[in-house]
Amino acid sequence: MTRPQLVEARRVRTAELFGQGRPGAEIARMLGVRDESVRRCRRAWEEGSPDGSRRRPATGRPPKLDDAQVERVRAALEQGAHAHGFEADLWTLKRVGLVVERVTAVALSRASAWRLLTGRLGLSLQRPERRAVERNDAEIARWIAHEWPRIKRGR
Template structure:
């Protein structure tokens, strides 16, 4: 999550876009899917959320 925040704070132009405006499409192009982080979330956070129901 910190990587996403850092990328957004750097601005869209820093990441090669003409205008310094973030759109959902642009964010998707910059943010890489982190499979290990997803697996960690599914293993640790999802069960905690489910217990709260």
């Protein structure tokens, strides 16, 4: 059950408890909510508002990308940065914005690209390890096993 559904269920339960004649403070304790929330529900209930306990649609600006576009972006990002013509196979917000624009014809700011990645796509920040390309783990292990003890003994 999503959070809005839980809130709606709590409002409906509050209205049922009002109907039983329970006091507001008791309802607040039973449901684990603040007294002010109970008073607000009571006002709507007393006014006979049929929608007083029902969930309201989300307000605010609608998202720039619909669900189908978000899935197309997800598929494009899963192909990797190389597949979209970038040299390194790393994603930056600027690169994500370019791919979103190519795939959906919708321009996003870096902040909007970040919200898309972390919110709707559920991705998180990943940073590559900083390692030299020439790193040789076998040589490092040999040096630690043979050279370092020799240098240490020499002191």
